[in-house]
Amino acid sequence: MTPFEIVLILFLLLVALSIVWSTLQTGISPMMSSGKACRAMLAETENPLVRPLIDLGSGWGTLVIMAARQYPNQQVIGYELSWLPWLVSVIRKYCLRLDNLTLYRKDFMTTELSSDAILCCYLYPGGMVALEAKLKREQLNGTLIVSNTFALPSSQPTKVIRLDDVYQTPIYVYHWPSK
Ligand SMILES: C[S@@+](CC[C@H](N)C(=O)[O-])C[C@H]1O[C@@H](n2cnc3c(N)ncnc32)[C@H](O)[C@@H]1O
Numbered sequence: 001m002t003p004f005e006i007v008l009i010l011f012l013l014l015v016a017l018s019i020v021w022s023t024l025q026t027g028i029s030p031m032m033s034s035g036k037a038c039r040a041m042l043a044e045t046e047n048p049l050v051r052p053l054i055d056l057g058s059g060w061g062t063l064v065i066m067a068a069r070q071y072p073n074q075q076v077i078g079y080e081l082s083w084l085p086w087l088v089s090v091i092r093k094y095c096l097r098l099d100n101l102t103l104y105r106k107d108f109m110t111t112e113l114s115s116d117a118i119l120c121c122y123l124y125p126g127g128m129v130a131l132e133a134k135l136k137r138e139q140l141n142g143t144l145i146v147s148n149t150f151a152l153p154s155s156q157p158t159k160v161i162r163l164d165d166v167y168q169t170p171i172y173v174y175h176w177p178s179k
Contacts, residue, residue: 026081
């Protein structure tokens with residue numbers, strides 16, 4: 001094996017370990033929303049978008065980049081804990097010159113969320129329990145929440161869309177505070 005191959009293998013191992021570590025830390029892998037899911041989620045936001053859109057766990061930047069390109073005059077924000085997906089999303093942001101996109105390497109659970117924002121997410125059941133508790137704690141009012149696949153456990157969605165895919169993936173829409 002050449003030194004180059006050894007370095008490459010070590011690098012790939014580090015990348016794999018970092019993704020496993022962040023998955024254990026956050027409870028979900030940085031799996032991307034499909035193009036269909038992103039389009040359906042953005043269609044449920046406002047058009048034109050008149051308030052910031054925040055992706056809670058922005059992964060590789062799939063949804064935030066689509067949003068920032070679609071709404072160049074609106075602020076789009078992503079919070080992501082896993083360093084590799086975050087780094088890739090930052091590189092994509094600079095390559096695409098998306099000045100309206102801000103990407104924080106930060107836990108959104110420890111960040112105060114604004115009522116005047118649209119919140120998007122693709123988390124997991126435990127993450128939705130924690131998010132619902134946070135929404136209640138921070139007494140957000142008038143917030144629009146769009147969630148891919150997972151529902152808030154004890155809130156009534158305003159709307160549920162089923163994607164035309166093999167899983168009939170649900171997209172949940174909430175106007176918070178919901179019933
Ligand atoms: C399934 S991915 C979704 C990525 C992106 N939103 C999309 O739709 O393509 C969920 C992401 O949320 C991140 N995440 C989970 N909990 C988080 C937290 N408390 N703060 C920041 N990121 C978090 C994970 O690291 C993961 O990358």
